[in-house]
Amino acid sequence: MSDFFAAQESFFRRLHPSGKMAALLLVFVAALLLDDPRYVLILWVIAIPAGILSGAFKLLRRLWPIFLAVALASFVLWAVFTRAGTILISFAGLSLTRQGVVYAGGMSLRLSVMLFFGLVFIASTPIEDLYYGLVNMGLPFPASFALSLSFRLVPIFSESASTILQAQRSRGLAAEGGLVSRFKSYFPLFVPVFLSALRRVDQLSIALESRGFGAGIKRTSFIQFRFSARDFIVLGFCLALAAGFIALRILGLGMVQF
Amino acid sequence: MRVEGLRFRYQRGDRFALDGMDFGQAKGEAVAVVGRSGAGKTSFLLTLNGIIPNFYRGDFSGEIDILGEPALGKHTFELAQKVGLVLQDFESQLFSTRAELDVAFGPENLGVPREQIAKRIDDALSAVGMEKFRGRAPESLSGGEKQRLAIASVLALEPEILLFDEATTDLDPLGRGQVRDVISSLKSQGRTIIIVDHEPEGLMPADRIVILDRGRIIAENSRDKILCNPEILRANGIRPPEMAELFEGFKLGPAEFDPVKAAEFVRQKGFKPDQAALAKMIAKDEKRERSRGGVLIKVKGLEHIYPNGNQALFGIDLDVCRGDFLAIIGQNGSGKTTLVKHINGLLPATKGGVIFEGKEVRPALVSRLGREIGFVFQNPDHQIFCSRVYDEAAFAPRNYGFSDADVSQRVKNALDLVGLSGRENDNPFLLTKGERQRLAIASVLSADPKVLILDEPTTGLDYTEQRKVMELLAEQNLQGRTIIIITHTLWLVARYASRAVVMARGRKILEGGIREVLSKPEVLKDASLLPPEITRFGLEMGFGFLRVEEAMQSLRSGG
Secondary structure, X not given: OHHHHOOOOOOHHHOOHHHHHHHHHHHHHHHHHOOOHHHHHHHXXXXXXXXXXXXXXXXXXXXXXXXXXXXXXXXXXXXXXXXXXXXXXXXXXXXXXXXXXXXXXXXXXXXXXXXXXXXXXXXXOOHHHHHHHHHHOOOOHHHHHHHHHHHHHHHHHHHHHHXXXXXXXXXXXXXXXXXXXXXXXXXXHHHHHHHHHHHHHHHHHHHHHHOOOOOOOOOOOOOOOOOOHHHHHHHHHHHHHHHHXXXXXXXXXXXXXX | OEEEEEEEEEOOOOOOOEEEEEEEOOOOOEEEEEXXXXXXXXXXXXXXXXXXXXXXXXXXXXXXXXXXXXXXXXXXXXXXXXXXXXXXXXXXXXXXXXHHHHXXXXXXXXXXXXXXXXXXXXHHHXXXXXXXXXXXXXXXXXXXXXXXXXXXXXXXXXXXXXXXXXXXXXXXXXXXXXXXXXXXXXXXXXXXXXXXXXXXXXXXXXOEEEXXXXXXXXXXXXXXXXXXXXHHHHXXXXXXXXXXXXXXXXXXXXXXXXXXXXXXXXXXXOEEXXXXXXXXXXXXXXXXXXXXXXXXXXEEEEEEEOOOOOEEEEEEEEEEEOOOEEEEEOOOOOOHHHHHHHHXXXXXXXXXXXXXXXXXXXXXXXXXXXXXXXXXXXXXXXOOOOOXXXXXXXXXXXXXXXXXXXXHHHHHHHHHHOXXXXXXXXXXXXXXXXXXXXXXXXXXXXXXXXXXXXXXXXXXXXXXXHHHHHHHHHHHHHOOOEEEEEEOOHHHHHHHOOEEEXXXXXXXXXXXXXXXXXXXXXXXXXXXOXXXXXXXXXXXXOOOOOOHHHXXXXXXEOO
């Protein structure tokens, strides 16, 4: 997992972080506007080249079970709980409607594509670029830094969680059986993971303080980004995409009709 | 630097961590601060750069002058430009994705203009010999490189005074050597330095040594005067240099710390090994070798390739017999931990495998194998999770379905063995690191396993605690339990283990009785390991001693 965040040189990697954030936001807006799966599918069509441009396509491809799980889970939930529309089949008090199934398809594509674009962004944005971008957009440095750092800590915590789990299994903890007993048996995991995280954060804050963090002086930045043609191309593309989806919405297209 | 009447008590602390410290240091001087765990060493360093009382609050009194200015009331970021602090935990000090950005972080915070930051990065990285690593991801570096990078990132603030808080403790011998070289070179450039370290080798760059106990300075003298006083060192949790113990034992005056020169000196004084005494030692070694039990664990052609494609083990063959006290030694990344994690099935073999008592070890068996093979992880804090010492030790036997009466008997035994009886109701998180390590051992011993595997059981402990842990293991071994430890601390291996396996680059490069292995410095060198001082001294004299006592018993002055 940790190699996921070690962004390689790529087209997206060279983009201005603030512009990249704005572009991501526009894609999210587009994704949230329409729910007809045929239209949402357009975003997945764009997602593939975007994944390649992020330089992390191989890693993203390895995560396909996660995208599939998110898509399937949301499909099932929305299909079952959407009650309006023409009933296809009924079973044990639950019913599937034709519109409900189509709508669920749209929702599942929407969620998974947002997850995909989110990961494309994270994979192509090292934490220094991330806080550079946030500061550039007017967020205070300490908050930007903390937010960026939290991404960095995820793989570290998952690593310590796996060590702790190993330690407990070798003392006879059996992580088997049903969901409840499994969850119960994982409970002892939380205490050491939480405490080791606390200890780490404590050391980290000493290290940060000792290096002048929060000096209250206007901070300089060693890395520098300038908006260039590629930023305008990407932003322009996303703007057009969002505008197009807004137009469709106004025209009443791309929405499932109940 | 001048410190007067320094007192500090942490919020909720029951005693003063610093209790009336007076300290002075001249410009360009290197001072080592030593003492047992909890003596106040870290607290002292933290007051010098203002973390105490700015960040950790509590009762604080006393005066600190740094470079002629009072430090009290100054913010940490102001002090950071005069006093740099390097911590033990190098992982927490690095958070960037490119080495140069970690170095840039400090100057950026202080608003240093961009062009100057570039120059500071160059200077700081070259001061630690890491110019070539500018663009590397810190997580891809070795421990020693990471710590050197952490030093560079502190140097970028251009502090005159540098504090090293156990900066080498978590490193392997290779990394320790690298960091110590950096410290020595910084000293020769005229920086003022304070070192906190447990190992005598780490104290070598110091001009003067200060011993702390309960927040007070109890002794202070030139480095050599202190190091040649084994008694005061032992009493304060510091391992005395073996040459100092030897010279003191033979009343030879101030010790020569270099084993080769020491041997020359001792020879000139007319000392020679007594052949009868040596023959006795050899006979004892042979007897131990002959009395090895039957094969308990058989590792055959074991290979392991991690999911990321890195091959960690290459065709390992190894027999561990009943009653062995086996040390697996080597640098970090040499495959030691990967190897032992196959013994109880924590890792699946890519090729080959492990046979335990005639049965193949499989990952599905981990939790059941815990009854036979106890595994103590490197960091006790990854193991401990209960709110009572008793429950922690009872976790394994309860998992194995013993009756309450059995569980309580087993817990009692285990806590007795590690010296924690009477502490059943204490909260494990309030124990000292050494006690937590012993609790981690008890929590595995309570399952009464035949084999005990420990991954670096003494890292980060002071000398007193290290010996307590090792003596506990030696006692268990004497009772017939098979012990396997992973370590890179060779003096400890020499004193306690019966056999050793040397690992390098995923391969077993040497195996044998402990004296045999440690007497092959040329092979150990291939694993970047150096035999203990007393063994190197002994080899110069013609016989590889394992303990100072062995040398004392067998060297006679021929005059």
